[in-house]
Amino acid sequence: MRVLAVALLAAAVLAAEAAAELPEFREAPAFRNGAGCAGAPTIHIAMTLDATYLRGSLAGVLSVLRHAACPESIAFHFVASSASPARRLAALRRALAAAFPTLPATVHRFDARLVRGKISTSVRRALDQPLNYARIYLADLLPRSVSRVLYLDSDLLVVDDVARLWATDLGPDAALAAPEYCHANFTSYFTDAFWSHPEYSSIFTNRGRAPCYFNTGVMVIDLDRWRAGGYTAKLEYWMEVQKQEARIYELGSLPPFLLVFAGEVKAVEHRWNQHGLGGDNIAGQCRELHPGPVSLLHWSGKGKPWLRLDAGRPCPLDALWAPYDLLRRRGARDDLLAAVA
Numbered sequence: 001m002r003v004l005a006v007a008l009l010a011a012a013v014l015a016a017e018a019a020a021e022l023p024e025f026r027e028a029p030a031f032r033n034g035a036g037c038a039g040a041p042t043i044h045i046a047m048t049l050d051a052t053y054l055r056g057s058l059a060g061v062l063s064v065l066r067h068a069a070c071p072e073s074i075a076f077h078f079v080a081s082s083a084s085p086a087r088r089l090a091a092l093r094r095a096l097a098a099a100f101p102t103l104p105a106t107v108h109r110f111d112a113r114l115v116r117g118k119i120s121t122s123v124r125r126a127l128d129q130p131l132n133y134a135r136i137y138l139a140d141l142l143p144r145s146v147s148r149v150l151y152l153d154s155d156l157l158v159v160d161d162v163a164r165l166w167a168t169d170l171g172p173d174a175a176l177a178a179p180e181y182c183h184a185n186f187t188s189y190f191t192d193a194f195w196s197h198p199e200y201s202s203i204f205t206n207r208g209r210a211p212c213y214f215n216t217g218v219m220v221i222d223l224d225r226w227r228a229g230g231y232t233a234k235l236e237y238w239m240e241v242q243k244q245e246a247r248i249y250e251l252g253s254l255p256p257f258l259l260v261f262a263g264e265v266k267a268v269e270h271r272w273n274q275h276g277l278g279g280d281n282i283a284g285q286c287r288e289l290h291p292g293p294v295s296l297l298h299w300s301g302k303g304k305p306w307l308r309l310d311a312g313r314p315c316p317l318d319a320l321w322a323p324y325d326l327l328r329r330r331g332a333r334d335d336l337l338a339a340v341a
Contacts, residue, residue, distance in 0.1 A: 024328040037070035049078035053154035059324040063157040076105040118239040127252030153217030160295035175225040177266035182212035194248035207263025278303040286315035
């Protein structure tokens with residue numbers, strides 16, 4: 001009896017610890033397909049799933065479903081780190097199921113060992129986490145039957161029908177589509193050691209057009225072309241150069257994408273990534289929207305809306321994120337979600 005009692009106590013402690021790891025989330029409204037969705041293509045969306053950004057991920061999912069004409073035709077692929085303890089992963093799954101009990105979703109395990117020896121320190125610690133590099137391996141993580149995927153960061157809201165972004169025409173040979181920002185100082189994303197090295201800097205000379213900055217938090221990826229082009233290995237090559245030969249950049253997983261794809265990206269309207277709302281990577285100051293229409297709000301940078309709201313120091317645009325927050329607060333009414341239902 002004593003052994004049984006000890007075992008039951010241990011199980012209760014583990015259960016309590018697992019429950020305490022993550023906050024509770026409310027169940028989101030159920031969104032159904034509208035008229036004309038018969039035969040609609042399945043839209044595959046990939047996002048990361050971890051404790052740090054879980055609140056942002058759930059808000060992002062809610063925003064996608066809220067504004068989709070055919071929400072039941074969307075399949076989500078969540079990528080979780082293999083380094084997460086089993087009980088943490090179980091807690092993440094429970095939180096996802098509690099918020100979206102009928103959501104077509106698959107959780108894929110990303111082997112963090114693939115990048116641990118390839119990551120170098122950057123300007124912000126959050127950018128150095130292995131899961132931040134999982135987007136490089138989507139072609140390996142997702143089933144071969146998935147030929148196209150929309151990758152979305154966990155700090156954004158979609159305020160338009162995502163099917164419009166999904167339908168982006170990649171042309172005859174592009175593997176990746178994203179909003180480009182050709183007014184940005186492209187040279188600033190690489191160090192003097194890169195630009196002074198003739199072999200490194202010549203990588204851009206034979207591109208289809210001049211290279212431009214693009215943000216990797218919103219990308220439409222043709223996975224068949226990615227696999228055929230061996231793009232994972234090309235991205236890994238530049239990570240190895242950075243780690244073993246010379247420090248050629250300072251900003252996490254973004255520069256390898258620029259090195260491989262800049263100048264060959266299929267451009268998407270800027271409305272699909274109003275990025276930088278989290279400020280820069282150091283101070284995270286408040287910013288305003290870029291001029292023009294908005295289909296996607298992206299809090300890239302240090303400042304995340306849920307953290308600023310919790311601290312009582314929100315930026316004006318954080319009020320747009322708040323209605324999508326599924327965090328369950330003691331004493332709060334669940335009908336607050338009526339604002340986005």
